[in-house]
Amino acid sequence: MSPRPHFGDPPPGPFRRDFWRSPLRGPWLASLLGSALLPLIVICALTGFASHVAYYPELGDNAIVDPGGIGFDLYFFDWPTSPSWLYALTQGLHVISGVAAIPILLAKLWSAMPKLFEWPPVRSLAHMLDRASLALLVGGSLFVFFTGIFNVQNWYPWGFSFVPAHYYGAFVFLAALVLHLVIKVPVVLRSFRERGVIAPLRDDLAHTEPEPPAEDTTAPHSPAAPTMSRRGLVATIGAGSLGLAVIAAGQSIGGPLRRLAILAPRGGATGSGPNDFAVNKTAAAAQIRDRWVDASWRLTVRGPTTIELSRADLLAMTQSTESLPIACVEGWSTTQSWTGVPLRDLAALAGAESEAVATAESLQRFGSFRAATLSAGQVADPRSLLALRVNGVDLSPDHGFPARVIVPAAPGVHNTKWVASIDFTVA
Numbered sequence: 001m002s003p004r005p006h007f008g009d010p011p012p013g014p015f016r017r018d019f020w021r022s023p024l025r026g027p028w029l030a031s032l033l034g035s036a037l038l039p040l041i042v043i044c045a046l047t048g049f050a051s052h053v054a055y056y057p058e059l060g061d062n063a064i065v066d067p068g069g070i071g072f073d074l075y076f077f078d079w080p081t082s083p084s085w086l087y088a089l090t091q092g093l094h095v096i097s098g099v100a101a102i103p104i105l106l107a108k109l110w111s112a113m114p115k116l117f118e119w120p121p122v123r124s125l126a127h128m129l130d131r132a133s134l135a136l137l138v139g140g141s142l143f144v145f146f147t148g149i150f151n152v153q154n155w156y157p158w159g160f161s162f163v164p165a166h167y168y169g170a171f172v173f174l175a176a177l178v179l180h181l182v183i184k185v186p187v188v189l190r191s192f193r194e195r196g197v198i199a200p201l202r203d204d205l206a207h208t209e210p211e212p213p214a215e216d217t218t219a220p221h222s223p224a225a226p227t228m229s230r231r232g233l234v235a236t237i238g239a240g241s242l243g244l245a246v247i248a249a250g251q252s253i254g255g256p257l258r259r260l261a262i263l264a265p266r267g268g269a270t271g272s273g274p275n276d277f278a279v280n281k282t283a284a285a286a287q288i289r290d291r292w293v294d295a296s297w298r299l300t301v302r303g304p305t306t307i308e309l310s311r312a313d314l315l316a317m318t319q320s321t322e323s324l325p326i327a328c329v330e331g332w333s334t335t336q337s338w339t340g341v342p343l344r345d346l347a348a349l350a351g352a353e354s355e356a357v358a359t360a361e362s363l364q365r366f367g368s369f370r371a372a373t374l375s376a377g378q379v380a381d382p383r384s385l386l387a388l389r390v391n392g393v394d395l396s397p398d399h400g401f402p403a404r405v406i407v408p409a410a411p412g413v414h415n416t417k418w419v420a421s422i423d424f425t426v427a
Contacts, residue, residue, distance in 0.1 A: 010119035010120075011119070014113075014114075014117040015117045015118075015119045016119075017114070017220075017221045017222075018220075018221055018222040019117075020113070020114040020218070020220055021220050021222055021223055021224040022220060022223070022224065023208065023209065023210035023220060023223040023224060023225070023226045024111075024208070024210075024226065024228070024230055024233055025111055025114065025210075025211075025218045025219060025220060026210065026211030026217060026218060026219035027187055027188075027190075027191040027211065027217050027218070027219070028191045028192075028195045028200055028211060029111050029230065029233075030108065030111045030112055030191075030218060031187065031188040031191045031192060032197075032234070033104055033107050033108040033111055033237070034108060034184070034188065035188065036104050037101055037104045037105060037108055040097045040098075040100055040101040040104070041097075041101060041177065043093055043094075043097040044093075044094055044097040044098045044101065045170065045174060047090040047091065047093045047094035047097070048094050048170060049170075050090045050094075051087075051090060051091060051094065051329060051411065052075070052167065053075055053076070053077065053079050054079040054087055054090070054409070054410070054411050055411060055414075056075075056078075056079065056373065056374075056375055057075050058075055059357065059373040059375065061359070061371055061372070061373055062372060062373050062414070078375060078377055079375070079409065079410075080377075080409060081377060081378055081381040081383070081384070081407065081408045081409050081410075082381075082408065082409065083408075083409065084324050084325060084383065084408035084409050085325050085327075085333075085335070085409070086409040087325075087327040087409045087410060087411055088252065088325045088327035088333035088335075091252075091327055091328065091329055091330075091331050091333070091411075092249070092252030092253070092327075092331055092333065094331065095148075095152060095248050095251075095252070095330065095331025096245050096248045096249050096252065096331070097245075098145060098148050098149075099149070099152075099244045099245065099247070099248040099263075100241045100242070100244055100245035100248070101145065101241070102145060102149070102241075102244065103237050103240035103241045103244065104237055104241055105141055105145060107233075107237045109138060109141075111218060112134065112138075112218060113218075114218045115130075115131070115134055115218060116134065116135075116138070118131070126183075129179070129183065130183050132179075133176050133179040133180040133183060134180065136172060136173075136175070136176035136179075137173070137176040137177060137180050140169060140172045140173030140174075140176050140177075141173055143169045143173070144166060144169045144170055144173045147162060147165065147166050147169070148166060150162075151166070151329075151330060152263070152330045152331060153263070154330070195211075200230050200231075201230060201231045201234060202231070203229060203230065203231065204229055204231070205226060205227075205228065205229045205232070207229075208226040208228075208229045208230060209226075210223040246260060247260050247261060247262060247263055248261075248263070248331060250262075251278075251331055251332035251333075252331055252332060252333055254333070254334065254335075261332075273393065274390060274391030274392055274393045275390060275391070275393065275395070275396035275398070275399055277334045277336060278332060278334050279398045279399060280328055280330075280412060280413075281417075282397075282398045283397035283398050283418070286362075286364040286366070286417075286418070287364070287365065287366055288363060288364060288397065288418055292363045292418070293363070293397065293401055293402050293418065295310075295311075297310070297311060297402050298310055299311075299314065299386075299403060299419060299420070299421065299422070300420065300421040300422075301346050301349065301350045301421070301422050301424070302350060302421065302422070302423045302424065303347065303350030303351050303352035303356065303423075303424040303425075304350065304351035304352065305349075305350050305351040306350070307349060307350060311388065311402045311403065314340070314341055314386065314388055314403065315388060317341045317345065318341070318342075318345065319339055319340065319341065319388075320339070320340065320341070320342050320382065320383075320385060321337060321338065321339045322337070322338055322383045322385060322406075322408075323335060323336070323337050323338075324336070324338055324383060324385075324406050324407075324408050326406070326412045326415055327411070327412055328411070328412035328413070329411060329412070329413070336390050336391055337390065337391050337392070338385055338387040338389070338390055338406045339385075339387065339388060339389040339390070339392075340385040340386045340387035340388045340389065340403070340406070341385065341386045341388070342382055342383075342384060342385055342386075343358060343374070343378075343379050343384045343385065343386060343405070343407075343422075344379055344380055344381075344382065344384070346386060346422060346424075347379055347424045350424055352424035352425075353426055354376075354380065355376045355426060356376060356379060356424040356425060356426055357373055357374060357375055357376050357379065357424070357425060357426070358373070358374045358378075358379045358422050358423065358424050359371055359372070359373045359374075359422070359423045359425070360372055360373075360374070360405045360416040360419050360421075360422050361416070361419070361420050361421045361422075361423075362416050362417060362418050362419060362420060363418040363419070363420045364417070364418055369413040369414075369416075371416065372405070372413060372414040372415075372416050374405070374407060374410070374414065378407050378410060379424070381407070381408060383407075383408045384405075384406070384407045384408065385405070385406050385407075386403050386404070386405060386419065386422070387400070387403065387404050387405070387406045388402070388403055399417070400416075400417030400418055400419070401418075402418075403418075403419045404416060404417040404418065404419060405417075405419060
């Protein structure tokens with residue numbers, strides 16, 4: 001007959017220490033996984049906030065979060081136009097590091113799982129802070145990483161706007177991470193000092209032993225026999241992380257690696273001949289009507305003077321050809337040869353000052369980013385074009401015919417397609 005439970009005893013199941021029996025769990029494994037995860041999180045966070053800066057939130061319509069929100073608007077400097085591949089690099093690193101972190105993150109959560117079921121729930125102020133940081137860290141990490149993955153897949157199974165939720169979620173996650181690090185750094189240092197940083201990886205299955213149990217650690221009180229060595233576990237996690245990194249890199253680096261981008265919905269090509277390269281939104285998806293882009297199309301350019309230009313007028317102007325990338329927040333990029341009229345020439349034609357910013361508005365009437373504002377530095381760069389042709393031929397409808405903006409180092413959504421008008425104003 002089993003003993004009668006006493007008041008204060010943990011509930012059955014995962015709340016009891018003998019429920020968790022893996023001999024691999026313990027402070028050392030959690031410390032190693034956390035140490036491997038931290039650099040990827042730092043890269044992902046820095047490049048994510050760099051993307052926010054690249055959107056130029058001070059220019060109003062470009063802000064990815066409501067200016068009347070809760071005040072987190074990181075904007076410290078003007079995003080440069082050189083090198084032209086800067087945004088492709090930062091967003092490639094953002095997605096690659098985020099994807100590569102997922103196997104390590106899941107393993108880290110597995111290693112810390114007993115801490116989520118500790119009983120009693122709160123034993124002291126320090127224990128309460130530890131548990132609060134862990135709860136926010138787990139919730140924040142799962143939210144930020146997996147909403148990011150869904151965005152890369154162009155799948156939004158929720159009722160809220162992805163960008164501000166992902167942005168604000170990053171602040172919650174990073175705040176919890178800082179608190180968690182303050183609490184756990186002494187544990188990590190002690191664990192590595194006692195067991196070494198890589199020494200446990202030298203043990204094969206026969207020599208794999210559990211860490212000594214203690215009340216405040218995840219080491220098991222009733223360990224089962226090991227079925228995998230720590231070396232095998234870490235190698236499996238590392239292989240998964242590296243494999244996902246290579247797959248994610250395929251859509252950013254291109255070339256032979258693009259064939260490996262099997263998880264990238266935009267990794268394929270759209271068009272034919274010289275227009276056969278990746279596209280984010282097709283003309284059909286944007287509901288662009290043929291009558292909007294026929295021979296009657298006119299570009300309206302506004303400044304101190306307002307003018308209208310046909311496509312023939314634009315082609316008759318001095319043309320410039322530049323090799324520039326399109327790089328999107330989802331991590332993919334493609335570099336093509338673009339030909340068109342420099343934006344600064346259009347500004348001069350409308351009598352705009354040299355420090356004018358430009359707002360390019362699309363024929364697209366539905367969806368987000370129907371207009372984007374470019375900084376004075378972006379307008380002044382001679383490589384910034386209103387492109388009419390790509391790779392020696394006219395733009396296809398999917399790539400923005402009759403005209404599109406292409407600016408070095410700008411986020412892809414700021415390279416407005418199917419341009420209807422450009423307004424030059426002083427910021």
